Amino acid sequence: MKFLIILIFILFSFTVANSQTFQGCGKVIETFECNLFLTDNGQYITISYIDYGEFSIGDHIFISADLVTCPGLCMGPVTCLSVNYISNCEVTFDDCGVLIQGTECVLFKGSDDLLYYVTDLFLNPIDDFEVGDYVRVRGNMINTFVSVCNQESASIIAYEVFESDCKCFGIRGNIDGDLSDQIDMNDLIFMVNYIFKGGNSPSSKEETDVNGSGEINIADLTYFVSYFFKGGDAPVSCP
Ligand SMILES: [Ca+2]
Ligand SMILES: [Ca+2]
Numbered sequence: 001m002k003f004l005i006i007l008i009f010i011l012f013s014f015t016v017a018n019s020q021t022f023q024g025c026g027k028v029i030e031t032f033e034c035n036l037f038l039t040d041n042g043q044y045i046t047i048s049y050i051d052y053g054e055f056s057i058g059d060h061i062f063i064s065a066d067l068v069t070c071p072g073l074c075m076g077p078v079t080c081l082s083v084n085y086i087s088n089c090e091v092t093f094d095d096c097g098v099l100i101q102g103t104e105c106v107l108f109k110g111s112d113d114l115l116y117y118v119t120d121l122f123l124n125p126i127d128d129f130e131v132g133d134y135v136r137v138r139g140n141m142i143n144t145f146v147s148v149c150n151q152e153s154a155s156i157i158a159y160e161v162f163e164s165d166c167k168c169f170g171i172r173g174n175i176d177g178d179l180s181d182q183i184d185m186n187d188l189i190f191m192v193n194y195i196f197k198g199g200n201s202p203s204s205k206e207e208t209d210v211n212g213s214g215e216i217n218i219a220d221l222t223y224f225v226s227y228f229f230k231g232g233d234a235p236v237s238c239p
Helices: 002-017 185-197 218-229
Strands: 021-030 035-039 044-049 060-069 079-088 093-101 106-110 115-118 134-142 154-163
Touching: 021 044, 021 154, 060 154, 106 134, 115 134, 185 218
Parallel strands: 044 079, 115 154
Antiparallel strands: 021 035, 021 060, 035 044, 060 079, 093 106, 093 134, 106 115, 134 154
C-alpha cells in the first residue's frame, strides 16, 4: 500500500513537472547547433521538436509548446520547447473588455458584448487576472474551436492578455465610448444600466472610474450625478 502511494505520488509529480506550457509569438532562428525560438519579447528558447508544416524558418508564428528540459542538446538554454501547435501570428482579434464568470468558465466579454472563451487564460502566466478585471485580449479568433463552456460565441487563442490600455482621453466619463468622446447624459444612463441593471460592460475601466479611485462603484455614480446636476467636480483626468 505504501509503495502504491509512493508510485502515485511519483506519477503525479511527473505529470505536474511536464505540464508546463509555453504559448507565444516569435520567430525561429537557425543557429549552427540547433534552432532557437526568439519570442516577441526578446527571449531565446531552444526548440527540441517542431513540425513546421506550412510555415518556414523566419516566419512570424504563434506556437504552443511543452516546456521540457534538454541539457546538452546545444549551447543554447537548457529549457526546450517541444512544439505541438503552430499557427499564424497575425492578430485577428484585438478588443477591450471584462472577465466575467460564466456558468462553466471564466469568459471574456468584449466591447461588442459578445462572450469569448480565451484559450490560454489558465495556461499562460496570466493568473494575475480575475473575474471583474478589465483586460485587453490580442490573438486569433477561431470559430471552429468548441470549448466546454457552452456560452461563448467564439474562441480566441490569446497571444497577449494584459491590463486594459483601452483609450481614455482627456477627462474620464465617456462611458459609452462614443467616438467623439462626448460626456453627456448617455454616459450617465450607461453607468446606471451597468451598475444596477446588468447592462453592457463599458470597455474602458478608466473612463468609467470617474472619481479616479481605482474601483467602479456607487461612489462613481454619486460623483457623476453631482457633476451633472449639482455643479460638482468634473471627472478626473485619465491616468
Ligand atoms: Ca459618451
Ligand atoms: Ca471610482
